[in-house]
Amino acid sequence: MTTASRRPHAPVRITVDLVIITIRGDRLHVLLVERDNEPYRGALALPGGFVRPEEALEDAARRELAEETAIEAGRMHLEQLHTYGAPDRDPRGRVVTVAYLAIAPSLPVPVAGSDARAAHWVPVEEAEHLAFDHAEILADxxxxxxxxxxxxxxxxxxCADTFTIGELRRVYEVVWGVPLDPRNFNRKVTSTDGFVVPTGETRSQDTGRPAALHRRGPATTLHPAIMRERPPGPPR
Incomplete structure (x- = not known):
């Protein structure tokens, strides 16, 4: 047996980090916490923390969400994003993190707790100088x-439980950062089986006729897809 084979393995700790996004004031926002502990004390970071020995990963993500922001996961969309394990990503030692993406409408103003000094909704384009490798995780x-x-x-x-096609279109415009043609979007959405379901109710608007209300349908995939329109690049 060689010396290298007898070398003890470095201990590995596991954390979860959360990319929590919502639309506030017609802009896409991410939830960031101000760290109250070292390393990176005072820096902005994604909510998260260490996984307890008895916890499943998703349970840890939901607990950290509640502890650091006082936001309950509830009906929030939550999905595993990616695992990040660069050896030098955390100055405390070998720490592997499993990131989650969370999305919900009309999320409340967060309340900091646990090891977070403060929690803020930050427009995604202003989320800079984040702790650890959180800028990469946010981008992903x-x-x-x-x-x-x-x-x-x-x-x-x-979206809320009920919404107009115009409100759904605005989600695409805010998340993608490009305007969409209202008529084409309406046609694509209403012709896609199971995407949205009319409620039979309407909502008054400041101008024009009342808008029909819809709720999310049973479909989870779109056929055909609504392809993303890329923002125009710089002139050549």
Whole structure:
């Protein structure tokens, strides 16, 4: 047996981190906490923490969400995003984190707790200088949300229980960062089986006729997909 084979394994600890996004004031926001402990004390970071020995990963994610922000997961869309395990990603030692993407409409103002000094909703374009590798995790979470809007019904996770087609279109516009043609969008949505279901009710608007209300349908995938329109690039 060689010396290398007898070398003890470095202990590995596991954390969960959460990319929690919602639409506030017609802008896409991410939930960030101000760290109250070292390392990176005072820096902004994604909510998260260490997994307890008796916990499943998703249970740990839901607990950290409640402890650090006082937001209950409830009906929030929650899915595992990716695992990050670079050896030097955490100055405390070898720490592997499992990231989750969470989406919900009209999330409340967060209340900090546990090891967070404060919690804030921050427009995603202003989420800079994050602790650890959280900028990379946030970028991956945003891209996951943007890409899944194309082929799944994830956009309805940003909406209330009932919504207008115009409100659903605005979700796509905010998340993708591009305007969409209202007529084409309406046609695509209403012709896709199971995407949305009319409630038979309407909502008054400031101008024009009352808008028909819908709720999310039983479908989880879109056929055909609603393909993302890329923002125009710089002139050549």
């Amino acid at each position: 979470g945003l891209e996951r949300a943007r890409s899944k809007l194309e082929g799944t019904t994830l956009a309805t996770a940003f």
